[in-house]
Amino acid sequence: MAQAKKKKKFFEVPMNLLNKTTYLYAYEVEDLDGKIIQYDLTRMLKGKSSLLQLRVKVKGGQVQTFPKKFRILPYFLKRAVRKGTNYVEDSFSAQCKDGQLRIKPILVTRRKVPRRVRKALREKAREEIIEYVKNKTIEKVFEAVLKLSLQKHLHPKLKKIYPLSLCEIRVLQVEKENGEGKSSSTN
Secondary structure (H helix, E strand, O other): OOOOOOOOEEEEEEEOOOOEEEEEEEOOHHHHOOOEEEEEOOOOOOOOOEEEEEEEEEEOOEEEEEEEEEEEOHHHHHHHOOOOOOEEEOOEEEEEOOEEEEEEEEEEEOOOOOHHHHHHHHHHHHHHHHHHHOOOOHHHHHHHHHOOHHHHHHHHHHHOOOOEEEEEEEEEEEEEEOOOOOEOOOO
């Protein structure tokens, strides 16, 4: 006897972080578990070229998405760093309520500055971000970065050291989640 072929169909997937929905193509709802959605936020963030990765989880037929990684694309940053300025980058892990995040801020000064000023900016940014993140959940931190509230919190404190033309979180990535104990791969 001939077996009936399975057909793929579209399943609605809510992206709670963005208050939007998308559709994914699969045979069954369970096949969506573990899939990664890559969403372009350029229009949403008024021209700031950036991507958001969301991980899909299926529990009891319910589909949910959780943030995995946010990053600003290099060509946007290349335009922001002008001749006659300095930029300060950093990369560190920060513990939040329900996991561990890898955070990579980028700061662009208005003029060329000495190394000790760049070091002071880097250390103050790290200290402020770790303090800001430690009592928030992963979703709240991603939401703060997307709504620019983390950057707005950070900018006035760094401005006291030296005026900045740009204060952004270049990469925000989930390293470990305490609830599940899974660690994501670093790309």
